[in-house]
Amino acid sequence: MFIEAEHFIWLSTFFITLEVLGMIAAIHALFTVRTSQGAVAWAVSLVFMPVLTLIPYLIFGRNKFSAYIKARRQVDMEMHSVTQSTNWRSWIKEVVKDNPDQRYASIQAFYQLTGMPLLANNKINLLINGHETFSALFAALRKAEKVVLMEFFIVNDDRLGRELQHELIQCAKRGVSVYFLYDRVGSIRLPKRYVNELKNAGVNVASFSTRASFINRFQWNFRCHRKITIIDGAVAFVGGLNVGVEYLGEKPPLSPWRDTHIELQGAIVTCLQETFAEDWYWANRTLPELLFQTHFPDEGVACISIPSGPADDQETCALFFIEALNSATKRIWITSPYFVPDEAVWSALRLAVLRGVDVRILLPSRKDHLFVYLASVLYSVEAVRMGIKIFNYTEGFVHQKVVLVDDDVAAIGSANLDNRSFRLNFEVMVLTISESFNKEVEDMLIKDFAASTEKTLEDAHKYPYYYRFGLGIARLLGPIL
Structure with a gap:
């Protein structure tokens, strides 16, 4: 009995300490995590599931880990100072795309975000x-x-x-x-x-x-x-x-x-x-x-490079997807291995559908990361209810990152449709303005859609209870995946 009581005391002390540390970490998350959704996701999980989330928070959750953002910005400034003696951009005036079309005018937002010009030919x-x-x-x-x-x-x-x-x-x-x-x-x-x-x-x-x-x-x-x-x-x-x-x-x-x-x-x-x-x-x-x-x-082809990362003054990657969605008048097709949008991107998706835009998202039918996959499944079910066409690629694993807007804009690069790409990773997308290249990308995606199955509302009822519970947990963790 004495041994059992001693073990009970040690276990109680351990779990109480863990809960206290979880609460301290939750308070830290509320003040330091970059987005409100991420802060709430971490805080709730740290308070109610510290056993599962305290160590991951220490590894993954500290957006301002060791003043990284400040350090990266300082180093970038040092690099650009070093390059002042070179003819870094002496060529720009000769190849900047100058066109009064509204499509090109909208690219100014990306120039303001990244400092990268729209370049012709x-x-x-x-x-x-x-x-x-x-x-x-x-x-x-x-x-x-x-x-x-x-x-x-x-x-x-x-x-x-x-x-x-x-x-x-x-x-x-x-x-x-x-x-x-x-x-x-x-x-x-x-x-x-x-x-x-x-x-x-x-x-x-x-x-x-x-x-x-x-x-x-x-x-x-x-x-x-x-x-x-x-x-x-x-x-x-x-x-x-x-x-x-x-x-x-x-x-x-x-x-x-x-x-x-x-x-x-x-x-x-x-x-x-x-x-x-x-x-x-x-x-x-x-x-x-x-x-x-x-x-x-x-x-x-007219191109603009859109690099993005956590040291940006603005959330460049998330704003790229929002601007692409808001500028679409006819269609926007997106392929990504992960679909965990934040509230701003989610709202832009909803508004695009309400405007009558053909919104399609191509996702994998196989999983490589369990929680991200579960969160993607949940968001895709809700997206279908909104009127978004969700396709699951069935001939393998789809990992491409492609955005197709209307008849003349396409973007290809490394950014996924999730919070990690939006705010935590360094990414780059190359956006093109060309009807002929847009058509090439369209033909490629049409073949991908043909090798996929379209998700329906009936699919939402096929998941067993324990699976839907897992989906709920995955959504809770969505902002930090």
Whole structure:
């Protein structure tokens, strides 16, 4: 009896302490989390479920972890100060798109947010799925002569990862300056051997981490989710694909893998160089070697690069989706592996439907992250009730990040339709204004819709009680997923 009583006292003390710590963390969340929805989600879960949420909050929840936002802004200012001596944007006046059309006028919002101009006459090539993307990327690497800039969120040491490593080493052996940036958390399984082999071959390697300390380094927020490759300052690759055989569709149960990248030439490449330089400077406190083109195509597609991240003065990524939804007059089709909108994006979706806009969202039918998937299911059921057409891709896992607006606007990049992309990760989208490219993207998405099933109101009644309970919990945690 004495032992049982002693255990009871210890357990009681443990749970009371945990509850007190949960309440303290909840108060902290109310004052520090960036959005009201996120603050409420954390506070409620910390008070009522501290056993499940206290440690995740310490890892994921502290948006202002070690004054990161202030530090990143300071470093970006330092980098731009360093570049004042270069002809960073001497080319802009020659290629800025000048058009009185209302569609172009709305792009001014993105210019104000990012400082990136709308640039004319870019060539763009739509790359569907991993084999097209990496075939084109490796072919471009083999032609590299001076500089390669590359960053990925996930790099795996598998067949594709080793092929990429080989191509980068071959570039370095030819005398090409290679800068390779990977996210420390996204590529947590990447062995030190892989990195050392690159360094020994002369490749400049850096990892994107939150801060230098051991704990901060593995902070889950503020990840570099961008996928950018720039070759000789002339060719760029941007999109949703990371480096691993799963992105080639060779890793069940998510295979085949459905994703999209784009290949770009023109002045837009220099803007993407600027984004890479900011990330590299943050990780390494040095500038990579940069090449600025002076001759551009005489015709092509108008593009604007929209980089976003938690250090922005405004919530650029969320505002991008809101502006896209608000500007749509005919249709807006969105593909994303995750669908966890905040209240502002949710309201914009609702208003678009009320205006008679054809709103479609393409989502996976398979899950890679359980709680995000459950939250996406719940939001998709409510979206169907609102009149939004929800499609679940059935031929594999859909990971592409594509937005199609009316007959002339398309955007492709790394941003998902969730809070992590809106506010916690560094992302980049390339928005294009072109009826011909819009038609290419439309044709691609029509094929994706044909390989999907449309969700109906009857689907809401198919879920068992325990599943609906899980959906409710997932919605509660939605703002922090």
